Amino acid sequence: MDLSYSPEERAFEAEVRAFLAEKLPPEIAATVQARKELTKGELERWHAILNEKGWLAGPWPKEFGGQGWGPVEAHIFEEECCRAGAPRIVPFGVRMLAPVLMKFGTAEQQAEFLPRILDGRDWWCQGYSEPGAGSDLASLRTKAERDGDAYVVNGQKTWTTLGQYANRIFCLVRTKAEGKPQEGISFLLVDLDTPGIEMRPIRLIEGGYEVNEVFFTDVRVPVANLVGAENEGWTIAKFLLGHERTNIAGVGFSLQALEQVKDLAHRVMRNGKPLIRNTLFAARLARVEAELEAMKITNLRMLARAAEGGRLTSEPSMLKITGTVIRQEINDLARRALGPAAAPFPSEELEGNLAIAPEGHARDAASYFNNRKISIYGGSNEIQRNILAKGLMQK
Amino acid sequence: MNFEMSDDRRMLADTLRRALAEGYGFEHRTRVAYEPPFHDPGQWAALCELGLLYAFAGEDTGGMGGSGFDIAVVFEEIGRALCPEPVLPALMATKLMEAAGAPLDDMLSGAVRHAVAMGETDAPYDLAGIAARATKTTDGWALSGRKSVVYGAGVAERLLVLARDGDGLALFDVAASDAQIVPYGMIDGGPAGEVLLDGTPATRLDLDAETAAQDALDWAALALAAEALGAMKATFGLLTDYLATRRQFGQPIGAFQALQHRAVDLSIEIEQARSIVISGAAAMGGPAQSHRASQAKHLVGRIARQVAEEAIQMHGGIAMTWEYPVSHYAKRLVMIDHQFGDTDHHLERLIETLQAG
Numbered sequence: 127m128d129l130s131y132s133p134e135e136r137a138f139e140a141e142v143r144a145f146l147a148e149k150l151p152p153e154i155a156a157t158v159q160a161r162k163e164l165t166k167g168e169l170e171r172w173h174a175i176l177n178e179k180g181w182l183a184g185p186w187p188k189e190f191g192g193q194g195w196g197p198v199e200a201h202i203f204e205e206e207c208c209r210a211g212a213p214r215i216v217p218f219g220v221r222m223l224a225p226v227l228m229k230f231g232t233a234e235q236q237a238e239f240l241p242r243i244l245d246g247r248d249w250w251c252q253g254y255s256e257p258g259a260g261s262d263l264a265s266l267r268t269k270a271e272r273d274g275d276a277y278v279v280n281g282q283k284t285w286t287t288l289g290q291y292a293n294r295i296f297c298l299v300r301t302k303a304e305g306k307p308q309e310g311i312s313f314l315l316v317d318l319d320t321p322g323i324e325m326r327p328i329r330l331i332e333g334g335y336e337v338n339e340v341f342f343t344d345v346r347v348p349v350a351n352l353v354g355a356e357n358e359g360w361t362i363a364k365f366l367l368g369h370e371r372t373n374i375a376g377v378g379f380s381l382q383a384l385e386q387v388k389d390l391a392h393r394v395m396r397n398g399k400p401l402i403r404n405t406l407f408a409a410r411l412a413r414v415e416a417e418l419e420a421m422k423i424t425n426l427r428m429l430a431r432a433a434e435g436g437r438l439t440s441e442p443s444m445l446k447i448t449g450t451v452i453r454q455e456i457n458d459l460a461r462r463a464l465g466p467a468a469a470p471f472p473s474e475e476l477e478g479n480l481a482i483a484p485e486g487h488a489r490d491a492a493s494y495f496n497n498r499k500i501s502i503y504g505g506s507n508e509i510q511r512n513i514l515a516k517g518l519m520q521k
Numbered sequence: 522m523n524f525e526m527s528d529d530r531r532m533l534a535d536t537l538r539r540a541l542a543e544g545y546g547f548e549h550r551t552r553v554a555y556e557p558p559f560h561d562p563g564q565w566a567a568l569c570e571l572g573l574l575y576a577f578a579g580e581d582t583g584g585m586g587g588s589g590f591d592i593a594v595v596f597e598e599i600g601r602a603l604c605p606e607p608v609l610p611a612l613m614a615t616k617l618m619e620a621a622g623a624p625l626d627d628m629l630s631g632a633v634r635h636a637v638a639m640g641e642t643d644a645p646y647d648l649a650g651i652a653a654r655a656t657k658t659t660d661g662w663a664l665s666g667r668k669s670v671v672y673g674a675g676v677a678e679r680l681l682v683l684a685r686d687g688d689g690l691a692l693f694d695v696a697a698s699d700a701q702i703v704p705y706g707m708i709d710g711g712p713a714g715e716v717l718l719d720g721t722p723a724t725r726l727d728l729d730a731e732t733a734a735q736d737a738l739d740w741a742a743l744a745l746a747a748e749a750l751g752a753m754k755a756t757f758g759l760l761t762d763y764l765a766t767r768r769q770f771g772q773p774i775g776a777f778q779a780l781q782h783r784a785v786d787l788s789i790e791i792e793q794a795r796s797i798v799i800s801g802a803a804a805m806g807g808p809a810q811s812h813r814a815s816q817a818k819h820l821v822g823r824i825a826r827q828v829a830e831e832a833i834q835m836h837g838g839i840a841m842t843w844e845y846p847v848s849h850y851a852k853r854l855v856m857i858d859h860q861f862g863d864t865d866h867h868l869e870r871l872i873e874t875l876q877a878g
Contacts, residue, residue, distance in 0.1 A: 331852065410865075495855075499838070
């Protein structure tokens with residue numbers, strides 16, 4: 127048993143760290159660390175910086191413009207990015223659609239779309255969930271009917287993250303009404319400029335705007351934009367959900383967030399002492415820190431297995447549950463540490479002049495509320511438990 | 522033994538529930554709670570007209586209530602309606618002014634609104650750490666310091682400020698117009714503000730400030746626990762409705778046993794919350810007042826978070842949206858734990874009592 131990285135992996139870690147120290151714009155890192163929303167321009171700028179280095183899509187195979195990173199390198203990159211306060215790579219093009227195109231797309235689709243993902247000409251968003259099809263995704267009803275060389279799409283998608291910045295959307299649509307629901311689904315690429323598409327913002331619990339509803343009315347999509355075969359979209363959807371799961375635990379996010387809470391607990395006062403000296407609060411911190419250490423190792427065990435080419439079965443679902451619960455607990459500690467100072471509705475004005483909360487922490491309560499989403503999206507923790515239960519009972 | 526509400530209180534609850542339901546429809550409430558002045562002055566006046574604030578004082582001081590159960594009944598309704606009005610500062614001010622032997626008429630009628638400025642950045646929950654200073658002037662007192670996250674500041678005419686006068690804590694009456702107040706809204710709606718004092722003229726109230734302040738804090742703990750109870754009942758109602766109507770996998774999601782059991786767990790916890798509120802209400806004015814108030818705030822702090830988080834999780838994405846009431850109930854339920862001592866603060870007080878006994 128050896129828990130340390132190999133010399134090559136350590137060298138890579140140092141290289142990533144040096145790159146981030148040199149290239150990550152400090153103002154972007156500050157925005158990330160204060161949990162403020164990044165603008166479209168800031169996200170594009172960071173993507174461009176990574177792309178210039180060839181690291182926007184490190185895990186992509188070299189033939190498509192990636193570095194061919196294995197799971198351990200991808201993990202090291204993620205960890206270092208979190209530590210440095212780099213923005214999360216917007217996943218929809220780079221990490222979700224691209225692997226789908228590589229596996230199921232035609233050569234033409236690969237040649238057309240993959241370079242545009244890398245250089246930022248395309249911003250993709252995801253059209254999966256519908257108002258009536260959340261956890262039960264296969265019950266989706268957005269219809270695509272063949273009419274000559276086009277599909278005519280009608281229906282509604284929802285929870286489309288950062289759709290307001292996107293110019294394209296990949297969608298699951300129903301192309302066959304008969305048979306099992308899973309058998310009539312297709313995977314379509316849609317240009318958001320096509321007539322008949324309307325995007326409406328959804329305001330979230332803390333007041334922020336990051337998700338949308340997308341309405342389709344007689345939207346004509348060229349048949350050439352079908353990925354894979356007609357009615358085989360469910361296979362693609364499952365592939366996509368099962369892909370890139372090595373970062374599902376979000377260990378880096380949690381480590382970073384925990385450091386911030388610890389720092390905060392040294393700075394805020396309770397009963398005449400720094401909060402860190404308060405046994406009840408320190409106990410909460412110590413408990414979650416132990417949980418996080420355990421999860422870090424579980425995550426590395428999974429990575430080692432994946433690196434050896436082992437098939438991941440239950441691990442991603444376990445890590446999704448543990449990872450989200452731990453992150454949410456750390457978010458809880460951050461707002462708890464602030465006491466009443468967590469309560470003002472965040473605004474630039476309050477942060478700038480009044481400093482009710484210590485610098486960088488004015489949005490801790492908003493962030494706590496917003497992050498209740500992480501145990502809901504991408505397959506809720508209840509759905510993950512269903513997957514795990516099925517695996518247990520089949521043995 | 523009788524756990525039935527008296528007819529008077531039931532009438533108060535019914536009247537209040539109707540008025541709040543009419544006055545704070547979901548869309549209206551969501552608008553006024555988050556836009557300056559972060560409440561609805563017209564509705565506030567209507568509630569005062571109804572006599573709401575008279576429930577906070579006893580008959581001997583011009584009120585029509587003043588007991589633990591009067592306060593619990595009122596705040597349960599405040600919580601159920603997610604009412605953003607500064608009702609809690611009015612309760613605390615009433616108890617403080619009552620202790621000072623000051624006339625309450627203008628306060629109870631709603632003609633003059635008070636905010637109570639206790640907590641500071643480095644002393645959010647404890648009285649011992651209060652650092653604001655009072656110095657004697659030729660014709661009264663002058664206050665200096667900062668009071669942070671003062672509920673109802675910005676919409677109050679008078680401030681009751683705790684400060685040190687050299688000997689210990691003292692309570693001062695300040696005209697809001699004499700202090701610098703920076704008003705803002707809360708993340709869960711409602712008005713608050715920073716109160717900046719710099720040689721601000723003040724009148725010293727004649728009372729044992731520390732005892733009176735602790736008494737007001739006990740009342741606040743009980744009121745907030747009751748408010749959380751009302752908000753939890755409303756949230757739970759929305760949750761069970763949703764479990765019965767939302768269909769996935771060909772059945773209502775409430776047909777899944779995994780969700781049924783979690784809903785049942787919440788219902789058990791909410792009954793625990795109701796019972797500790799009753800216990801707290803019964804203890805007010807007696808020797809166990811502080812202890813029971815802390816037990817209520819401690820227990821409800823934990824339960825309210827559980828109800829908020831579970832209600833969101835079991836709903837799914839819909840409860841993450843601004844347009845759906847559960848998100849606003851969840852915010853209130855969680856943020857109640859940030860007012861006048863969180864679950865850990867009150868647990869520490871309980872531990873101290875245990876260890877001293």
